[in-house]
Amino acid sequence: MTCQDLHTYFESDRQEAVDLLPHTEVTEHIAGCVDCKRFVEEQMELKKYLGLLRGSVPQIPSSLDDRVVAKYRSHMLERLSASNSLSARRHLDLRTSLAWAAAVTFATIVAGVGMFVFGPNQQIQQPPPAHEIEARQQTTPAGDSTGDKASLRPHSLHRQTLSSNGSSRRRAKDTELVAQQSSPLPTSFEGLMYCDQISCPGALEVIRVQLSAPAWERKPGLERTNDIVFADVLVGPDGIARGIRVVQ
């Protein structure tokens, strides 16, 4: 055996090397080699010390086992409660989401209905065509001048209300839109004052009146005659005459 062999034994496995020590080959080598003898002594001493230390490990207290088991149980309980609360929160979240969705949908519907009912665009109705008004007028007996009141609906019969909270821009736009509409007076009538769908709200009534000579004489284009001149006057609900048509 060489010194290298001895060191290799101790490097590979000390216990195995120590077991080899009683062998005659090893004993002879140690007896003849001072370095190896010292090396082996050191290794044996180290083994002794480490053996001492190995035996000094205290017993694992049973309280540690109890603590670990208690910790395990509390951990499991926590996890269980956490998962329960998580599922409850998820359920709550779903309910809240549904409630919010329903609220938003309801608000949207209410806003839509409001726009439909009160919105300016929805309130404007197209006036009936002029020939319809004329046809209605012709059905009215000419002699029934005093009580003959034919209700006409030349334009919007609804109240014209602009959104009070609308912006000025919107209001201006609405006004412009209304102005673009044709005059609510039938074409055969001559306007006596400015009349549009805003200024002439409500139904117009036709009243046949007899005109005095000076009145109609002033009208240009009419020939001067001695006949009695009747005229149909369109009167608004406020009692103001809006238009006139001379019926000779």
Add this chain to the structure above:
Amino acid sequence: MDRFETRSDAELLELSMAGEEGAFLLLYERLKPSLFRYAFYMTNSKAAAEEVTQEVFMSLLKDGKRYRKARGDVAGYAFGIARNFVRRIHRRERIYQELPSDEAPGEKLTVGPHVLQTDMIRAQEIAMVHKAIASLPDHYRQLIVLCDLCELSYVEAASRLQCAVGTVRSRLNRARALLLVKLKQSRKPQTESPTAGTEECLI
């Protein structure tokens, strides 16, 4: 618990996380001794060893999902956690520097008057070895603890430390040599203490 006897550590860990207390107890019984010993040798404190052992199992429960079979066995995984906790304890304890004293190693051990002299000498020697091991660099200390104290094979130690067996072998030899030097140094004050001559004798 018997129904889990045939299960591997990995299966036991999985079952433990699923809430099987029996599986957890069995896993605890399997891993506890080595973990406690390792923690005790590394910290030289029973309380710290208990703390490390307890925390390792709690970590296994909390972070057990991170364990991958391909990277090693559960014991190695638990050992890695224990090593981290030991380091944490060392960092924590570092701020409490031990005051230098004239006491011989082992004198701080609490021994009662009934303890025999041999026990006292033994306790002193144990404390001396503990101190010598504690003064080793970490990578040497780990190997001394794993191979010489916890009696793991080189292969097992290599898998725990995730390094080659050859590295373990060579490091362990250097660690032993260094430990011997440290032990000699700690013995010196006792053996080479000047003996009083007759001229200094009071009597």
